Ligand code: HEC
C-alpha cells in the first residue's frame with residue numbers, strides 16, 4: 001500500500017474514533033440549567049424535557065466499542081497499514097502469515113479445497129484403485145509450494161515438478177475407467193474448458209477437437225497432464241517475407257496434395273513440385289512438421305497428411321495460415337484448478353478418444369520392451 005493511502009486510512013480511522021469519543025465526553029460533561037421542577041424548561045407540544053443521566057448499560061456498550069476500536073487497530077492492519085501488519089494471522093500454504101483480506105480469502109479457498117481433495121482421495125482415488133497417487137500428489141504439492149515461495153527457485157525444480165506430474169499418468173488411466181471420476185471430470189470440463197473446446201469437446205476453428213485421435217501434443221495420459229498443468233503455445237511464424245507470395249502458393253499447393261486434397265481442387269503439379277522442395281528444406285517446414293509431414297508432439301506442429309484441420313484445409317485458409325502464421329494458446333490450469341482437478345480432467349479427456357495411446361509412465365509399459373512409444377498406438381478393445 002502506498003504511503004498516501006496508508007495515511008488516508010490512518011487519519012480516517014483515528015479521526016472518527018476521536019470524534020465519537022469527543023461527542024460522548026461532551027455530552028457527559030454538559031450540564032444544562034434546570035428549572036425548579038427539574039426540567040430544562042423546554043416544552044414541545046406540551047411535552048417537557050428532563051435532564052436524565054445516560055443509561056449505564058448504554059454507556060458501557062459505548063465505551064466498550066471505543067476500546068474495541070483500539071483493539072481492532074492492534075489486531076488488524078488499520079493504523080499505518082504499510083508499517084503495522086497487526087497481530088492477527090491466518091494459515092496459507094501451511095505457513096502463518098499476517099492477516100489481510102487477500103490472505104484470508106486464500107486461506108478459505110485452501111480449506112474449501114481441502115474438503116475437495118479429502119473427498120477426492122476417499123471417494124474417487126480409493127474407489128478407482130488409485131490410492132497410490134496420494135503420496136505422489138503430496139510430494140508434488142510440496143515441490144509446487146517451494147516453487148511459489150522461493151524468489152530464485154533451483155533451476156531443475158520445474159523439471160522435477162514436470163516429472164512428478166508425469167508419474168500421475170498411470171493413475172489417470174485408472175480414473176479414466178471409473179464412471180464416478182468421469183462424471184466429476186465432465187462437469188469440470190463444462191465449467192472450465194467448454195468455452196473454447198465446446199461442450200462436446202469437439203473443438204472449433206483454432207481450438208482442437210479432443211475426441212479424435214489426432215493430437216498436437218500427444219494423447220497419452222502424461223502428455224495430457226503436461227498440457228493441462230503448464231498450458232501450451234502453438235507457434236508457427238509467418239512465412240510471407242521469407243517465401244514470398246509465389247512460395248506461399250507453391251507450398252500451399254503441396255500441403256493440399258499431401259493432405260489428400262479433400263476439396264477436390266485441380267492441383268497445379270508444377271507448384272506442388274516446387275512446394276515439395278520448399279517444404280523439405282531442412283530449416284523450413286520439415287523442421288517442425290517432420291519428414292513425413294505427420295507432425296511432431298515436441299513442437300505441437302499438426303499432422304498435415306490427415307483430413308483433420310485446426311484452422312481449415314481449403315486452399316485459401318492454408319495460404320492464410322502460411323502468410324500470417326498461427327499461434328494458438330492453451331492456458332495453464334495448475335494455478336487455477338490444482339493437481340487433483342487436473343487429474344480428473346485428464347482422465348475425462350483421455351476417455352474421450354477411442355484409440356488410447358498407452359502411457360509411457362505406466363508400470364505395465366515399464367516391464368514390456370520399449371516399442372518406440374510415439375508410434376505405439378494401441379487400439380483398446382472396449
Ligand atoms: C482460452 C481457450 C481455451 C480454454 C479455456 C481451454 N483450452 Fe485447451 N486448448 C486451447 C487451444 C487454443 C489449444 C491448442 C494450442 C495450440 O494451438 O497449440 C488447446 C489445446 C488443448 C489440448 C491439447 C490437444 C492436442 O491435440 O494435443 C488439450 C488436451 C486441451 N486443450 C484440454 C483442455 C482442457 C481439459 C481445458 C479445461 C481445463 C482446456 N483445454 C481449456 C484453448 C483452450
Ligand code: HEC
Nearest residue numbers: 234235236284285288300301302309310311312326327328
Ligand atoms: C517452428 C515450427 C514450425 C515450422 C518451421 C512450420 N510450422 Fe506449420 N505449424 C507449426 C505449429 C506449432 C502449428 C500449429 C499452430 C497452432 O497451434 O496455433 C502449425 C500449423 C500449420 C498449419 C495449419 C494446420 C491446420 O490444421 O490448420 C499448416 C497448413 C502448416 N503449419 C504448414 C506449414 C508449412 C507449409 C510450413 C513451411 C513453410 C510450416 N508449417 C512450418 C509449426 C511450424
